[in-house]
Amino acid sequence: MTESKEYRSKMMSRIRSTGGKAEVILAKALWHKGIRYFKNYKKVYGKPDIAITKYKIAVFVDGEFWHGYDWENQKKKRIRTNRDYWIPKIEKNIERDRIVNKKLEDDGWIVLRFLEKHEVLKDLDSCVEKVINKVNYQRSTIET
Template sequence: MDVLTPEQRRKNMQAIKNKRTKIEELLGKALWAIGYRYRRNNKTVFGKPDFTFRKYKIAVFCDSEFFHGKDWEVSKHRIKTNTEFWQEKIERNIRRDQLVNETLRKDGWIVIRFWGEEIKKNLDLCIDKIELAIEERKQC
């Protein structure tokens, strides 16, 4: 049984965004401030990465812990409402993320994925990881 009324649940779900999320904005502003230019949600790249550095073939994804199933085997048991729907949805997301990673890597892309909390708590480490990948590609 849901703890929210249908109207409250509807309003909650409408507020969830798939572009320009807080974690994307945080990472994007930090990258821009140090001079990196990128494309956001580039539809021409398989999987529509949150950030692409096309010149270097680097794709960066900012994944939320819930929707992308961080520690899924442990956390899937925490879902108490509409369990079947959410477990299927998140497992589909995990499979899709794996397919995107494999496809991009086969095409010569470097794929970097960050969890939301990782961006919030260790933004500098995330930036360093991206810079390292760019430097690696510059030397090729």
């Protein structure tokens, strides 16, 4: 099924950069496990979706399309119109993610990136466990 240009435009305009379903679900799950954080923390490079500042852990919840999940296949199969716009845009996003990761890691942060649909919405418990493991690791290095 192909959507009309009007329908596609309306759907794309409704996508928001913060506070998506997966981001909210992960944040609430972490809060219920006792993990305290800041959302969309502007004081650190890259503005992580969830920043656990006490342990310098930055968590990003990435949409598969916008962050180039399975990019080599997707750019051939999924992007059929306006390729001159979308391909460079997504590739810039992928490069920006690399730069953000490197900058944060150079500043002593642990960076965790989860895919919205393939990880957070499919296996929330695993994502929460990964964050908690990093918190526990950081906690143990601080205490020793």
